[in-house]
Amino acid sequence: MADQHRVELAVLNLATNARDALHGGGEVRIGTEYLPAVAPRPAGVPAKDMVVLTVSDTGEGMAQEVLSRAFKPFFTTRPQGKGTRLGLAQVYGTARQLGGAVAVRSRVGEGTTVSVYLPRVGAASSGDVGQDIPASVEAGEGARILVVEDDPQVRAVAVALLKESGYGVAEAGGLRGVAPAGRRAWL
Structure with missing residues (x-):
């Protein structure tokens, strides 16, 4: 039930950030999976059937102080004039508006994995996806x-x-x- 354009923009933003973190080599992986309501999940992810969109890279990773601000609008580690400064904020906003969540794992020197959790349409435990939209x-x-x-x-x-x-x-x-x-x- 998600707006196709917003989901595409989220994937594009995540893939672009992953690519930019590689600095001369590495790997970017994009995948999806089904997460049943009863499966373990990160804190803040609703206990309902979810579709998980994951973008991971083997790039430079983020330090904790960067990770704590990564989803704030206009925050960036990029040089002036590079990027829109709204990419990760857009990803977070899209997930939240659809009743989902975003989880990030990152270690300096080892890369980053961003997982976007979106309610599965038609799932018995998810009910009406629209009910979670503020x-x-x-x-x-x-x-x-x-x-x-x-x-x-x-x-x-x-x-x-x-x-x-x-x-x-x-x-x-x-x-x-x-x-x-x-x-x-x-x-």
């Missing part, structure tokens, strides 16, 4: 937001996420013509 997902209906961002990649991701949440979106590549000269607009 009411706030519907909050965008009828509202309009102006996104002002000079980085086209960041702007495109922000606009796509807002539109998927039901917001009307206007976008601008900068403040010229949006705010009076000498004034700054914060959105």
Whole structure:
């Protein structure tokens, strides 16, 4: 019952991060599996039938201080101008909105594994998948937001996420013509 575009974007974000962690060699693996409601699972993963999407790499791994902030919007370890800074936050948001969860295992020098747990549709224990979607997902209906961002990649991701949440979106590549000269607009 997931939006195909959002799931594809999540896989793309995870695969891109895995590839970038390789720095000259290594392996990226993408897989799926079924996890029955009675199977053991990481803390925070609902006890219902799940489909698990896993992306792992043999790259540099993440230190604990990086791992603790990895899913925060705009956090990155990449140089300025590289990436959208929304990739892992988008993955986390998609999983949570669908009633699922995300778990990460990482060790410096050994690589990272990100597992996205999504409720299995039609599973006897999962009931109506929509029941786990917070009411706030519907909050965008009828509202309009102006996104002002000079980085086209960041702007495109922000606009796509807002539109998927039901917001009307206007976008601008900068403040010229949006705010009076000498004034700054914060959105």
